[in-house]
Amino acid sequence: MSKLANRVALVTGGSRGIGAAIAKRLASDGASVAITYAKDATAASAVVKAIELAGGKAVAIQADAADTKAVNDAVEKAVATLGRLDVLVNNAGTAIPKKFEETTLEEMDRMIDINLRGVFVTTQAALKHMNDGGRIINIGSCVGERLMTPGLVPYAATKGAVKMFTQGLSREVGNRGITVNNVQPGPIDTDLNPAAGDWATPQKAATALDRYGSVDEVAALVSFVAGPESSYITGANLTVDGGTNA
Ligand code: NDP
Numbered sequence: 001m002s003k004l005a006n007r008v009a010l011v012t013g014g015s016r017g018i019g020a021a022i023a024k025r026l027a028s029d030g031a032s033v034a035i036t037y038a039k040d041a042t043a044a045s046a047v048v049k050a051i052e053l054a055g056g057k058a059v060a061i062q063a064d065a066a067d068t069k070a071v072n073d074a075v076e077k078a079v080a081t082l083g084r085l086d087v088l089v090n091n092a093g094t095a096i097p098k099k100f101e102e103t104t105l106e107e108m109d110r111m112i113d114i115n116l117r118g119v120f121v122t123t124q125a126a127l128k129h130m131n132d133g134g135r136i137i138n139i140g141s142c143v144g145e146r147l148m149t150p151g152l153v154p155y156a157a158t159k160g161a162v163k164m165f166t167q168g169l170s171r172e173v174g175n176r177g178i179t180v181n182n183v184q185p186g187p188i189d190t191d192l193n194p195a196a197g198d199w200a201t202p203q204k205a206a207t208a209l210d211r212y213g214s215v216d217e218v219a220a221l222v223s224f225v226a227g228p229e230s231s232y233i234t235g236a237n238l239t240v241d242g243g244t245n246a
Helices: 017-028 041-053 068-082 105-127 153-176 200-206 215-226
Strands: 008-011 032-037 058-062 085-090 130-139 179-185 237-240
Touching (some): 008 017, 008 068, 017 041, 017 215, 032 041, 041 058, 058 068, 068 085, 085 105, 085 215, 153 237
Parallel strands (some): 008 085
């Protein structure tokens, strides 16, 4: 039997990039998957189609992570549609690379609202439904622990906060057998952080493997953390960064 058979996962920001790879991977492991997205309904439908074509079950729900009501409604809809909730992947996130002194308050608020407040709100809503033994997996960043790339000061601060949120929450929900972990990618080739271009050069140089990672390499770690064999891992910061923070 597939390791996530009869499980239901919700992946925020699952229409593109790392989130789409996670959604597809969890579905191929046997889970039914709900994804949220902010704007791109076509991309979200394509992820659902790909999962269905492979024999899985999926639903896409529009919900901006910065919109509390939309997030609460999305969690309710995911549970109503798929029947239960076992795995939450807080993946939706954004970066606005800029020197700190040039970053506007609006830009900082946007990063806080999506990367941090969105994680709080989604997790609270999900915990109302999550079964014992569930999994909360936050997608932080290796820059939440160590920052060498210029232009990411407020972004890194939000990801550092995700790290502490993970550690703290793990102690509050452990008595239900729910684990809470923080998967911290390094430079991963997506629309948010393309492997080509000037911005990529210092990030690639900072890795031990001298390359960007792929979305599937992050999804593989998330798949393990979502599965039954990770049952004694909680409150952990699991870095998948090609050695960036080594
Ligand atoms: P992308 O920008 O490539 O994809 C972002 C996804 O999230 C899309 O599906 C997008 O949907 C959705 N999304 C964006 N904003 C919102 C929002 N406000 N509410 C709900 N969904 C939203 O990003 P990545 O795949 O690169 O990043 C995913 C996560 O991984 C983020 O948390 C990021 O911080 C983290 N990360 C990424 C790294 C990288 O190098 N790529 C490194 C370390 C961490 P739509 O198209 O509809 O807007």
